[in-house]
Amino acid sequence: MLAFVGLGIRGEESLTLEGLKELQQADEVYAELYTSPLPKLELPNLEKIIGKRVKVLDRREIEEGEELLKASAVKRVVLLVPGDPMIATTHVALRLKAISLGIQTKVVHSSSIISAVAGLTGLQNYKFGRSATLPLDQTSAHPYEVLGENLERGLHTLLFLDVKAEESRYMTANEGIRYLLQLENQRQRGYFTGKRLAVIVARAGGDDCLVRGDRAEKLAEVDFGPPPHALVVPGKLHFLEAEALKTLAGVPPEILAKQESLQVKGLKEELLEEIEKWIEKLEKKVEPLKSRPEMENILAYLQDSEHFRKRGDLVKSFECLIWAWALLHTSRDKLVEG
Incomplete structure (x- = not known):
């Protein structure tokens, strides 16, 4: 059996009781930590709680899945995943492969940055459009196009910031903003000018979580502390969302008053x-x-x-x-x- 257990957005402290039970009953426990950084995760502490060793797998080992699938065919195996285990397509593919081999699977869900962002900012979750990832190599304009599509429909955009855990490289919100401003300078479609309202969520779920909203040009100069960071670009705002951004993200009232005129309406x-x-x-x-x-x-x-x-x-x-x-x-x- 192969159980996918979500670590949530904080680490071992955000494990669900069901997830903890699966870990305690498992014969072998693996973890992948490359899809999202969990600064509060302490593997030695987790191993002490569950009474067994946790083996960390790299990207190649997860994508190939050979060791995991071989063990799952004869043992009760748990794969620990940051956030919710079925957000990344890699894990979906691994689950489908296991099922095709006759291996029983189970999913234990947990908190995710996708749900946390809506709760932390006060933006309504059903008003988010497609999300995208801003790449560290800054070679793709795809996130800019996704942002434009969402803005033209009045929808909010959640932009993930790239992670290369094996190289200890994590894109910061400042780098993400500057990259989008660079794309705006090249494309000049008005999707992400310096005046665009944006919201940064840093270290969601932690005691040191920071939520800050302002014009993009101002946020680019703010020190948000260590990652993980997420970048949100609001679309059309309901009056309750505007009030939430003012209260929860510290967005200046004068920016919210002008937000309607800053919308991109195609x-x-x-x-x-x-x-x-x-x-x-x-x-x-x-x-x-x-x-x-x-x-x-x-x-x-x-x-x-x-x-x-x-x-x-x-x-x-x-x-x-x-x-x-x-x-x-x-x-x-x-x-x-x-």
Whole structure:
């Protein structure tokens, strides 16, 4: 059997009771510590608590999985994972491989930075879009594109900061901000200017946890202390979220007052909002007139507009909507006479 047990965001202190039980019952215990740093984790203390040795595996050993799977086929094995064990795709792949070999698996969930960030900042978790990782080598613009997509939809963005545990290298929030500002300078789409509101979460779950929000250009100069750090870029804010950022992250009120004007609202989003607004108005107009013969083409165009909107072809949807309204106006006299 292979059990994936989450260490949470703090270390052995954030183990669940169920996780501790699995560790005590295990024949062998392994751990991977490269996906996220856990500064409060003390392996000797954990080994003392569970009464057995913990063997740490590196990235290659986890991805290949040979030792783990071989042991799990004949013994009760636990793999300790930072945060929640099924957040990283590597662990999902390892679990699927174990199942394909007929090995029983179990998952013991724990706290994750994904849930902790929402709780620590007060941002509503269902308003987060896709997340991305800012790489240490700073060669990818993918995180910038993900940020832009989320902002255009009014969603918050959680940006993970790269870790290379085997080299003891951890990207700091300051490095992440400067990298995004560099990408903004190159792309100039307005996704991450120096005026952009950002929030830093440092050492989530620890007694020395720090949550700070401000304009990106100011945060770039702040010393957030040792990692791990996470970078959050808020999208459109509910009034309760704005109040939470002011209280929990120390965001200056004047920045929150101007936050709406700093949103990136893409043409696609604006067009979609206009289409939906005018479809709704047209539907109300035509509802009492649907049985009239003059309405046949108008309703057909309205139906086509809805069809293209659902397919994501907003230009054709808008064109059909314009024709529908035009026909309604040209048929107005006949409809009134009827």
